[in-house]
Amino acid sequence: MRIASFNINGIRARLETVTGWLERQAPDVAVLQEIKITDEAFPREPFEDLGYNVEVHGQKSFNGVAILSKSPLEDVSRGLAGDETDEQARWIEALVGGARPVRICGLYLPNGNPAPGPKFDYKLAWMERLKARAERLLELEEAAVMIGDWNVIPQPEDAEHPENWVEDALYRPESRAAFRRILHLGFTDAFRARHRGKGHYTFWDYQRAAHERNDGIRIDHALLTPQAADRLNECWIEAEMRAGPKPSDHVPLWVELED
């Protein structure tokens, strides 16, 4: 099973980029973030025409996540537990069935800037709720993947210029510690299980010619339960997408699990 995560930065602006990508690459599962549209307005047909089942958790203008799957999706749930007042659409979960099922958790973690401040507090609180959900996922003892835009730079080697990020919510010690607390519950960072060292990025800002200068960061991650990690074949970043037509500021992150 090939699973791809892609922060598309708006489905309206990215529809052709995304459908063209799906036609070329044909992932079994595509997990999308920042769709920036309501469930009702999401253009389901172009994806259904490509053979995908579509599950959306959207909202107007901002955030929004979706799961596309060639196989039927079961047990779909929307929203991250732990705060009934939270109206931001950042979490969707579904089971991809079959002989060896995989639970897919698609997430768009809050950016948290400016830090300190209420947005940073929301980020850290959201990560506490995520940790609680992660603990439950481990108890299920299933193959499960928490994949998406984590908005966390885990280590200095995950930025071309880490010194430029020290005050940023994506790199502050509190964010990195919260990420580690989740990872160290017993998850595997799929990319780091297969690749070492500096120079592997999933995001380049539109501003300041960041891509031309390769001023990137690695903030899109796939965390695997032990049952999923046992099936990990490969994990890679499709960096070429950033130089293609009408790019998102993120590129796809791929995980291949043994069927």
Place this chain on the structure above:
DNA sequence: ATGTCGCGACTATCGCGA
């Protein structure tokens, strides 16, 4: 110091979020 996008709003520039 600034540089870019996407979206939505008192439709055409601006505020917000990233």
